Every structure is written in C-alpha cells, then in structure tokens.
Amino acid sequence: MSYWKTNLKYIAILLTIWFVVSFGFGILLSDYLNQFRFAGFKLGFWFAQQGSVFSFVILVFIYVRLMNRLDRKHTRNIKADNS
Numbered sequence: 001m002s003y004w005k006t007n008l009k010y011i012a013i014l015l016t017i018w019f020v021v022s023f024g025f026g027i028l029l030s031d032y033l034n035q036f037r038f039a040g041f042k043l044g045f046w047f048a049q050q051g052s053v054f055s056f057v058i059l060v061f062i063y064v065r066l067m068n069r070l071d072r073k074h075t076r077n078i079k080a081d082n083s
Contacts, residue, residue: 003074010066014059022052 025033030044038046 003070006070007067010063010070014063018052018056018059021047021055026052 026044026048030048033044033047034042036043041049
C-alpha cells in the first residue's frame with residue numbers, strides 16, 4: 001500500500017510541476033515573460049514552444065530515478081519479510 005501511495009504522490013507532484021511550466025509559464029505568464037530573452041527568443045514564447053517539452057523530458061527522467069529508488073526500497077522490504 002505504501003508503494004502505490006508514494007507512486008501516486010510522485011505522479012501528482014511531477015504533473016503539477018509540468019502543468020505550472022506548460023500552462024502557467026507558456027500561457028498565463030507569457031506576456032510578462034516576453035520582456036526577457038532566452039537563446040535569442042522571448043522567454044514566454046520559448047516556454048510555450050520548447051520549455052514545456054524540455055521540462056516534460058526532464059520530469060520523465062526524474063520520475064524514472066524516483067521509481068528506481070522506490071523499487072529498490074520495497075524490494076529490500078519484501079526480501080526482509082520473506083526471511
């Protein structure tokens with residue numbers, strides 16, 4: 001039960017971050033962010049076109065790392081219970 005609760009917590013946190021980056025920075029705050037430049041592009045435009053995709057890929061790698069750590073933790077617990 002603890003495994004799935006932790007897994008759902010990770011998913012909720014990572015999806016919230018992705019929502020904030022893609023919807024918040026790419027749509028809601030784009031006018032404000034457009035006064036700044038990143039790699040030659042207005043920052044609001046960059047978040048709408050590239051930033052949300054980059055952040056999603058990074059969040060996938062973070063999720064994989066978190067789940068590998070969680071799997072190792074619960075595998076140890078299962079082995080200890082079976083001994």
